[in-house]
Amino acid sequence: MSEFIVIQVGQCGNQIGSCLLPEILQEYDVRTNNEIGGKTKRDKIDLQQFMSSFFNLNSKCSTIDSLSDLLNSNAKARFLCIDMEDSVVARVKVGKYRDLFDKKCLITNYPGSGNNWAEGYCSHGPKYKQKILKAIQYTVEQCDNLNGFLLLFSMGGGTGSGLGTFIVKLLADNFPTIERFVVCVYPTGTEDVITCPYNMAFATQELLSSATCVFPVENRSLLDITLKQTGRYTNSRGDLSPFRPFEDMNKIIVDMILHLTSGSRFGGKMNVDMNEINTNMIPFPQLNFLSSGFSPFKLKNFNSTSSSQLKNELFLSSCSRYNQLLKVDPLDPRYMCMSVTLLGRGNYSINDMRSYIDRLKPKLHFASWSTKAIKVGLCNVPPKGLDFSMLTLCNTSSISNLFEEILSQFVKLYQRKAHVHHYTAIPEFNFEQFKECQNSLNDIVLFYREIEQLKPSVLVQSL
Ligand SMILES: Nc1nc2c(ncn2[C@@H]2O[C@H](COP(=O)(O)OP(=O)(O)OP(=O)(O)O)[C@@H](O)[C@H]2O)c(=O)[nH]1
Ligand SMILES: [Mg+2]
The missing domain is CATH 3.40.50.1440 (Tubulin/FtsZ, GTPase domain)
Known part of the structure; x- marks a missing residue:
């Protein structure tokens, strides 16, 4: 293991x-x-x-x-x-x-x-x-x-x-x-x-x-x-x-x-090891931030009439923006998707996963060099207390909105040099690091924008 x-x-x-x-x-x-008494095992x-x-x-x-x-x-x-x-x-x-x-x-x-x-x-x-x-x-x-x-x-x-x-x-x-x-x-x-x-x-x-x-x-x-x-x-x-x-x-x-x-x-x-997630999901080292959408949340009881309906609901909600653990919408047509991994836990069949891929593909806007970039993984041990759960990981250019927001909050403070002295008071900190940080966040946002617009051949040259 x-x-x-x-x-x-x-x-x-x-x-x-x-x-x-x-x-x-x-x-x-x-x-x-x-508690006394034998443990209740989930299965054999x-x-x-x-x-x-x-x-x-x-x-x-x-x-x-x-x-x-x-x-x-x-x-x-x-x-x-x-x-x-x-x-x-x-x-x-x-x-x-x-x-x-x-x-x-x-x-x-x-x-x-x-x-x-x-x-x-x-x-x-x-x-x-x-x-x-x-x-x-x-x-x-x-x-x-x-x-x-x-x-x-x-x-x-x-x-x-x-x-x-x-x-x-x-x-x-x-x-x-x-x-x-x-x-x-x-x-x-x-x-x-x-x-x-x-x-x-x-x-x-x-x-x-x-x-x-x-x-x-x-x-x-x-x-x-x-x-x-x-x-x-x-x-x-x-x-x-x-x-x-x-x-x-x-x-x-x-x-x-x-x-x-x-x-x-x-x-x-068909279990997916964590190192496979790295290989499949990160096309370039600096595009290493992934969105994660998850379903169901255990905070309330989740009821569904049949397990196929339940599985279907979990798949749909794990891709929806309401179930993402950060403010992105993987299905938003304005953004480019570089790779997706669907990880099912519980008794999913390969056919279940195939049907999800078929339904997901037309909804996602893949980069032209990676139109088939959907990886699937199945783990047959469900989470404690549930029969199934689904995690959808996505490498989407919409994550650049997070970087843009951080950058804009940073600039608001930095243009007035507010609180800068606390950082420069640390002897090992160099004032230049502020400018470098601003530049590198700018660069990453531009890189995502480039990816949204460039044809694959041009992109390869620019790297
Ligand atoms: N989700 C979540 N957010 C938290 C939790 N604890 C703190 N935060 C958020 O994280 C921010 C601060 O991070 P902390 O982890 O408290 O800071 P720290 O890393 O201990 O750093 P210093 O206290 O400055 O030395 C706050 O703005 C909180 O809103 C937590 O248990 N869960
Ligand atoms: Mg602390």
Whole structure:
């Protein structure tokens, strides 16, 4: 089985990671509460043979029914928790799963990176480089089939955006052959950080060059989905409550991650490994941001009369703009689609997938050099509590709208040189980096526009 190392950075990254770990245990039918009695297995497959994807297991332990079995066998989760303040990781240290973490892999400081990308990247990065590298090296040495690093962080604060992207670069330099998958949160719609436009811009620039595949999510999309699914978080006038339902929002991200990695974690005739996603979905290294549409969301019960109707509904909604984890519409005719992957979990047949491809093809506007660029994957183990789910990944030029928006927010602050002094106060930060960042975001937007317009032969020459 393919193995992953999860690296969670900053408050948001650690909060998502804290939601991910119990959900992973549920996927493997490991009881995490004190209920007595046998576990209810989803089917006859022994799911625990696949646990090594996220855990270093003790080979002497034969059955793992519960969290206590796991702890008694001295198993460790392959998770690194890194934050430059200690409140979130402190909760991990005293929480129910504390003994699943290797103490070497919990790295904290005080008091944080002050919402400043430069502090995270230029100051904490070099200072903690050796310690972080040692923890990663130690974790890598205990893997047999390492497939990739999975990084989780927010792009809005200082630690996740700064130290998080520093670590992505560190991995690219030290483990160039291992994939670097990044699930990053753009805090659009929940911005509470004034310097967020700078942090998002610097961090985006880094990910465009150092990550293998980026799965961006936007808080405003997660909020919309959460509201629609639960109907909670509004007051009687329908206004959005000031309380941000991060728990539910993070759950959506976690379900997407579990689905995304399912093909690497479980067997299956047509399962897609994460490294195949990279090969099939990224036509040029700098076009490495993918949109993800997912269905169903587990926030509310999903009922349908027959399973073929249900499967059909899941397929349609995973392509719709309302189910994307960021504000893109993969079917919008103004944009160019470079590649698509449809990943089904549950009892899908190859014929089901063929019919989806036939229906999707006329709706998508493919680049002329890749008219057949639809990859399919099937994982026959459904998510816990469901019969089916569908994830649609798309490399679409409409993602350039995200870069344009970041750029415009960046320029608004930068043309007044507002807050610039916080960044230039970091000795290792160079003032020129502002201009470079602006230029490289401009370049990537132009590159997408070029792709929308150029004929393939001209495009090849321009690269
Ligand atoms: N979806 C989601 N967004 C979050 C969560 N926590 C924080 N955010 C958003 O992420 C942005 C800030 O990121 P943080 O992760 O708090 O910052 P940090 O990486 O710890 O960096 P510093 O605190 O500046 O050192 C905020 O604008 C929040 O809206 C979370 O658990 N889930
Ligand atoms: Mg923080």
